[in-house]
Amino acid sequence: MKAAAARGLQTDFNTTQAREAVEDPSQLERRAFARQRGQLLRRYPGQYVAFYRCRLVGHNLNDEILAQRMFQKYGDVPFYIGRVEQAPTACEVPSPELVR
Secondary structure, eight states: OOOHHHHHHHHHHHHHHHHHHOOOHHHHHHHEEEEEEEHHHHHTTTEEEEEEEEEEEEEESOOOHHHHHHHHOSSOOOOEEEOOSSSOOOOOOOOOOOOO
């Protein structure tokens, strides 16, 4: 019985470690954006692009319109919107729950 309990604790510990090892989804999206930057510069220069689950899922000249589309299509999930430009800049778009 003690051995089974110990195995259970070890499994719980390993599961917790695995969860902590999983990277922040927003960082994954940023990296996907960075990896595809050259291709994006050729196709969408000056536009904002959206990444969800490490895939390009939208683009628009207006970041607010793009964010609105993302929230409508995917809900309140981690995604990344970045402007396609030579010198990268960061844009923060508040969650709809914060703007009231």
